[in-house]
Amino acid sequence: MYATVTMVPPVPRPASSLVFAVVVLVAALVGAGTARAARPPVPPVPTETAAGPATKPVEPAGAGCVPAAAERVRVIVLDLDAAAFAGDGHALSAVVAAEAARSPGLAVLTTRDLKAAVAHESDRQLMGCDDDTGCLAELADAVDADLLVHGSLSMTTTDAGDRAPVVSLTLLNARALVVVNRVTFAWRGAAAALPDVIASATQHLLVPASARPPGRLHLVGLPIGARVLVDAGDRTDAVQGGVLAPVAAGPHEVQVTLAGKRPSVHHVVVKGDAALAVPAVLEDAPVPDALVWGGAATAAVLGVGATLGIVWATTRRGATVTADVPVWGVGDVEALRGTK
Amino acid sequence: MLATALAAACAPEPLPPGLLVGLGLPTAATAILSVEDDRGAPAPFDVRVGDATYRAIGQLDLPCGGQTGVRCEIALTLDPGSYRFAADVRERDRCGTVATTVTLSSGVEPVTVTREEQAAVTLRLDRTDLDDDDDGIVNALERAVCGRFDAADGALPPQACLDPDDACCSRAPSSLQGQRGAFAGGDDHVRADGTTTTVAPFALDATEATWATFARCVAAGRCLFGDSEHPARQRLADATLVVDAPVTGLLPREAEALCRFQGGRLPDDDEWDFAAAHRVDGGRGRYPFDVVGADGGDGAAVVGCREGGGLVAANHAARGQDCPDGPERVGSYGSTLVDRGQGRPLADLAGNVAEWTVERDPDAPPAPPDESSGRSSRSGVAVELSEPFPDGVLAVLSRGGAAGGIVELLENDVRVRVVPTSPDVDARLRGLAATTGVRCAYDIVDLAAAAALVVEPFCGEP
Numbered sequence: 056m057y058a059t060v061t062m063v064p065p066v067p068r069p070a071s072s073l074v075f076a077v078v079v080l081v082a083a084l085v086g087a088g089t090a091r092a093a094r095p096p097v098p099p100v101p102t103e104t105a106a107g108p109a110t111k112p113v114e115p116a117g118a119g120c121v122p123a124a125a126e127r128v129r130v131i132v133l134d135l136d137a138a139a140f141a142g143d144g145h146a147l148s149a150v151v152a153a154e155a156a157r158s159p160g161l162a163v164l165t166t167r168d169l170k171a172a173v174a175h176e177s178d179r180q181l182m183g184c185d186d187d188t189g190c191l192a193e194l195a196d197a198v199d200a201d202l203l204v205h206g207s208l209s210m211t212t213t214d215a216g217d218r219a220p221v222v223s224l225t226l227l228n229a230r231a232l233v234v235v236n237r238v239t240f241a242w243r244g245a246a247a248a249l250p251d252v253i254a255s256a257t258q259h260l261l262v263p264a265s266a267r268p269p270g271r272l273h274l275v276g277l278p279i280g281a282r283v284l285v286d287a288g289d290r291t292d293a294v295q296g297g298v299l300a301p302v303a304a305g306p307h308e309v310q311v312t313l314a315g316k317r318p319s320v321h322h323v324v325v326k327g328d329a330a331l332a333v334p335a336v337l338e339d340a341p342v343p344d345a346l347v348w349g350g351a352a353t354a355a356v357l358g359v360g361a362t363l364g365i366v367w368a369t370t371r372r373g374a375t376v377t378a379d380v381p382v383w384g385v386g387d388v389e390a391l392r393g394t395k
Numbered sequence: 396m397l398a399t400a401l402a403a404a405c406a407p408e409p410l411p412p413g414l415l416v417g418l419g420l421p422t423a424a425t426a427i428l429s430v431e432d433d434r435g436a437p438a439p440f441d442v443r444v445g446d447a448t449y450r451a452i453g454q455l456d457l458p459c460g461g462q463t464g465v466r467c468e469i470a471l472t473l474d475p476g477s478y479r480f481a482a483d484v485r486e487r488d489r490c491g492t493v494a495t496t497v498t499l500s501s502g503v504e505p506v507t508v509t510r511e512e513q514a515a516v517t518l519r520l521d522r523t524d525l526d527d528d529d530d531g532i533v534n535a536l537e538r539a540v541c542g543r544f545d546a547a548d549g550a551l552p553p554q555a556c557l558d559p560d561d562a563c564c565s566r567a568p569s570s571l572q573g574q575r576g577a578f579a580g581g582d583d584h585v586r587a588d589g590t591t592t593t594v595a596p597f598a599l600d601a602t603e604a605t606w607a608t609f610a611r612c613v614a615a616g617r618c619l620f621g622d623s624e625h626p627a628r629q630r631l632a633d634a635t636l637v638v639d640a641p642v643t644g645l646l647p648r649e650a651e652a653l654c655r656f657q658g659g660r661l662p663d664d665d666e667w668d669f670a671a672a673h674r675v676d677g678g679r680g681r682y683p684f685d686v687v688g689a690d691g692g693d694g695a696a697v698v699g700c701r702e703g704g705g706l707v708a709a710n711h712a713a714r715g716q717d718c719p720d721g722p723e724r725v726g727s728y729g730s731t732l733v734d735r736g737q738g739r740p741l742a743d744l745a746g747n748v749a750e751w752t753v754e755r756d757p758d759a760p761p762a763p764p765d766e767s768s769g770r771s772s773r774s775g776v777a778v779e780l781s782e783p784f785p786d787g788v789l790a791v792l793s794r795g796g797a798a799g800g801i802v803e804l805l806e807n808d809v810r811v812r813v814v815p816t817s818p819d820v821d822a823r824l825r826g827l828a829a830t831t832g833v834r835c836a837y838d839i840v841d842l843a844a845a846a847a848l849v850v851e852p853f854c855g856e857p
Contacts, residue, residue: 246439246452378499378518380484383535385614385631386623391523391533392616
């Protein structure tokens with residue numbers, strides 16, 4: 056199964072929409088707390104959180120992200136901005152919506168629901184909305200929503216110098232127009248696992264840490280004496296019979312090291328109350344040429360070699376793919392039906 | 396903005412190292428490139444569009460569709476490894492429906508991409524027989540024959556034509572095209588030789604079969620399949636061909652295949668004669684038209700050239716006149732309409748082109764209801780004497796006269812009859828085929844239903 060990838064540059068927001076958004080923003084601020092007394096209380100307003108280091112989720116300042124109310128809270132999940140990733144924002148937001156729907160007490164709406172609810176007006180507004188809180192609140196107001204989830208999938212350069220996708224989600228209190236929670240995950244693992252990363256980010260966005268059960272890692276083939284590091288923290292002592300537990304749900308970098316062996320690094324997404332198998336078999340490290348050849352001259356050669364190796368390692372080549380598709384006519388029926 | 400970005404991606408500018416995809420696509424086609432690793436999993440890769448670089452996973456819509464004469468080239472970069480490449484070429488039909496017409500593939504063996512050198516991959520046609528509506532016409536040909544991706548031929552015509560240059564959409568069709576006239580039969584009918592016969596209920600197409608109908612039959616593999624050198628198939632590649640003019644050049648057996656493709660058969664000569672000559676008083680008309688005066692007279696139609704204004708005639712060579720033009724669109728001669736049966740009136744029973752009829756052997760077993768192939772067993776242009784005749788047919792006839800022919804051939808009592816033992820039968824049939832078209836007949840039980848049948852889809856007015 057392929058993920059359909061489309062490339063759609065960000066759509067510039069019309070100036071008229073900005074003006075309209077400001078007007079509605081002011082109106083919403085003035086009217087907040089008075090127009091919908093019958094609705095359940097909206098979440099508390101914590102101070103805005105800052106994005107943490109790559110691969111580490113940012114926990115909300117408050118203990119919980121979603122109010123415990125008898126009545127279900129309406130949440131809008133907007134399409135993720137995935138233009139820089141050549142991704143399908145709606146498809147990605149479907150992952151967010153599906154994960155959000157697992158949270159009790161939430162009634163989840165997507166942009167499609169939104170469009171259906173407010174028809175042409177919302178279309179106009181959607182064209183002008185990216186991460187402008189006033190505009191987003193305007194959308195939420197249109198469907199009487201309490202919370203709003205928006206975010207993006209982009210590329211960043213990590214501390215190691217390579218590029219990695221970054222999932223950023225923001226939970227907005229649509230009534231008070233403040234950010235309730237923000238989660239940023241940088242992911243250096245397999246691209247195929249991105250939906251899991253997005254789902255995990257959604258869980259971190261909406262579910263308090265106390266309500267997120269940890270998972271565990273099954274380290275397959277773990278050599279005796281090896282060290283196990285999770286997100287650069289040594290967890291060797293927590294390994295029992297090849298199983299490391301507990302491990303917080305979410306994306307992690309798992310590194311297994313042993314002297315004389317090549318270190319093993321895996322990026323995994325741990326799910327709550329579940330075990331995840333991680334290969335921990337280590338290969339022998341190559342014998343350095345420096346042990347065979349000594350002296351300053353050899354060191355110089357190695358210096359050149361190292362340079363070439365870096366160039367080699369950072370140069371990605373590919374293939375030239377060509378094809379020509381003719382224009383078909385009825386005279387080609389035999390060829391098209393595979394008989395000639 | 397998007398259009399600008401896409402145009403930039405297709406411009407022949409220097410490309411960076413990496414995966415270079417170059418696809419020559421038909422006009423208005425787009426393509427979806429797929430990249431899998433050797434385990435069949437979607438492979439991530441970077442793609443440069445304009446000045447921006449995007450990352451795609453597994454699939455990418457190549458942003459080069461619909462650009463005439465521009466080779467779609469786009470630069471991708473991927474990690475070393477083993478990959479398989481594929482592409483779905485997608486086209487939009489005249490109704491706006493998009494479908495995959497052909498698929499391309501790099502083959503079963505994966506392509507190894509290393510850091511050291513650029514690999515060369517050629518995508519080859521993988522599947523060309525995709526047929527979404529399962530009507531026997533592959534998607535790649537639906538546009539060429541005015542079919543539709545999303546509905547079987549014979550379904551409702553499209554609401555509007557998207558491409559004004561589409562030959563099927565360039566003009567309004569005849570109001571009779573695709574309709575049928577039905578005849579109750581059961582009456583005693585007097586033949587030209589004075590003998591009588593009883594004709595069972597039947598229906599005739601309101602017009603002769605068109606080149607468009609023939610093209611669909613060819614595209615479905617039901618007409619002249621495997622005989623791409625046949626003159627009639629060669630005519631389909633003629634850009635000047637009027638697609639809604641009557642098809643000619645088919646031998647009787649080939650004409651029968653065209654009718655069977657439409658669910659019918661060539662008309663028995665008695666049926667055709669009944670439709671053209673039978674009158675309510677039991678007598679015979681001289682022409683299919685009710686009243687005809689060769690010199691104008693008081694008739695409703697003039698047998699003569701169409702040019703000259705006034706009454707519309709059959710573009711026939713009246714005495715002393717010369718009609719240089721060939722056949723026109725079916726149904727062009729309104730004053731030749733025959734409206735004595737039920738359902739739609741019949742056009743051009745006389746004139747425009749002549750029409751094949753047959754005399755069947757009453758003892759021959761009936762043909763199977765769906766003679767699926769219609770494939771010619773001939774090789775090259777050599778024709779054996781017995782082959783031009785449909786199975787179970789004793790004689791074939793050309794009726795009704797053709798544009799530019801002699802005027803007497805318009806008369807109901809005049810016919811050209813050929814039997815397998817006729818001298819120079821092959822040459823005679825080929826000569827007749829040049830001016831003889833195909834009007835198909837249908838066995839019917841329910842006259843009301845037969846009259847309402849539509850057998851040929853066509854473009855409606857935009």
